[in-house]
Amino acid sequence: MSEDWDTQDSIIARREAEALIVDVDGFEGPLDLLLTLSRTQKVDLRRISVLDLAEQYLGFIERARSLRIELAADYLVMAAWLAFLKSRLLLPPDPTEEGPSGEELAAHLAWQLERLQAMRDVAARLMGRDQKGRDFFARGAPEALAVSRKTRFEASLIDLMRAYARLRTRDDFRPYAFDRSDIYPYEAALARLSALVPGASDWTSLQAWLPEGWRGVPARQRSAIASTFAATLELAKQGQIELRQSDTFAPLHLRRKSGQ
Amino acid sequence: MDKPVTPPQSLFPAPPMAEQERMIEAILFASAEPQTLAQISARLPAGCDAAEALVHLRTRYQGRGVTLGRVGDGWAFRTAPDLGWLMQTERVETRKLSRAAIETLAIIAYHQPATRAEIEEIRGVAVSRGTIDQLLEMDWIRLGRRRMTPGRPVTFVVTEEFLDHFGLESARDLPGLKELREAGLLDARAMPGAPAPEEDDEDDSPRSGQSELFED
């Protein structure tokens, strides 16, 4: 059937159709292609023959296939739908069959094309308007005579959404890294211990020197013990404290060095 | 002579209208961004009628090299468009928008609030990555309310910056909007036989989009 149609087709139209195939990457989807094909009918979009258009489209797909041009799936879906539409339009309506008539479907397609064309037209009109920064301008030197200085923190919605996206996908690809939340830094331990040592005249277990909130939870306690222990070594080295351990793995005790 | 109405709580009479006009002129000249009536009023002394003063000011600048215009809820001075050719030095090269981005923008503007699915249905093709992103980043579109349909999709609407950029007082002034609406091209028409478009269960957000602007 499409061959008959091919031979009847004028050479010019065939050339145009072939140019379309070569340019298939230039189309933004099947509707765009249909809209381009519809222009060859040289009538108002409202009076377009959807049947002819379906033929043209199917012919296009046919030729693209014969030229072994890969078409994206949505072009093929549209072809299948148009073939279905064509059969509905050509065959007398089956009274037992439910669903919309071929005419209704065709009208909807024509409307979709008209709508797409309309959106393109208004998009062009929009871009053709005078634009800020090109045709008209805002004040070039906005004044800000300051008396009160206030810091305003700025963040855009994009920043917010990106921050969230980053957080929620971080686990997918974050390289292994130490997490710092349960780390009690050595500097903090040293500062804390140095401040407390003058009051430590009696032997006290190292455990008792751990800061509030770092006891009990194993991960935190471990870190606190390590850094506090390192701090005791430093203070002992400086001669500020004495350390005592009765046995291997026995609790470590410390006190202020006598005479300090 | 009609005196400006002074609210009873103010101890001082409002400045004369000519003075109010001067103040607004100063405020709007000083700012590159449109200022809303509320923002202007907040900076004026008590008892001022910014709305009236703006009308006077706008008339005063008619036909001048700089004109006073409305941008959504705001007001701003802008140079007259016919003098744009004088401003080569100030011209900012904007990023060239792809055809897809321009069409997507137009669809959002004319159909707002529009969901991604609606944009795709109209263009007949998927919205490519980065298109929405780019328009958001340019501050030409923003998120609207979620559609109260299954899946509660996000919607997009155009911003004041969009209106300002294209010199539009409001989204109603989009070129050709009325004709499109009258031609039924802004209707939400489903494919015959397909399930009808889901109605929002919130009565105050009809699916008709822009067309509702014209409903009286």
Next chain:
Amino acid sequence: MDKPVTPPQSLFPAPPMAEQERMIEAILFASAEPQTLAQISARLPAGCDAAEALVHLRTRYQGRGVTLGRVGDGWAFRTAPDLGWLMQTERVETRKLSRAAIETLAIIAYHQPATRAEIEEIRGVAVSRGTIDQLLEMDWIRLGRRRMTPGRPVTFVVTEEFLDHFGLESARDLPGLKELREAGLLDARAMPGAPAPEEDDEDDSPRSGQSELFED
């Protein structure tokens, strides 16, 4: 009638004086810097008398809210000196919100009401007191209802001010992860060999802070 003097080299007569005034008005309005007479003249069509037009323009703005004045060698519009007080609130320094703050804010917006512990779980690091204070002070978050769990921790929710700033109608309008990914806002470039990002919704937070790696 005195015609503007046209230099012999120009084929076209100079624009009328009123038009020259308009042009200079637009140029000075849009310029970021004061413009010298020579700079203005260079931008005007041949045959214009910028010096004379400036005199006219200056007279026109006398007593207005903005005045045309000399600044160094150049000419510029400036707020009338007596209205300087109107500009007082104008000076605002803008600084980018810190990464910690924007992340905390994002978590509250997406998960509200959110407790401090929940924020820390998602971020994987402790939230400093200052970050929360800053967001509270900016009026972007506020205290929500206490969580009915042991310790009855306080929760945080976003404010109207937040919605206003980010141009949102409600926090529920924020796109979910899936939508972010579809909009190209979320780069799904996974590390080689890493599993593909799961298609989860914002509600089912896996709450998998790295801290649990250290749990016994």
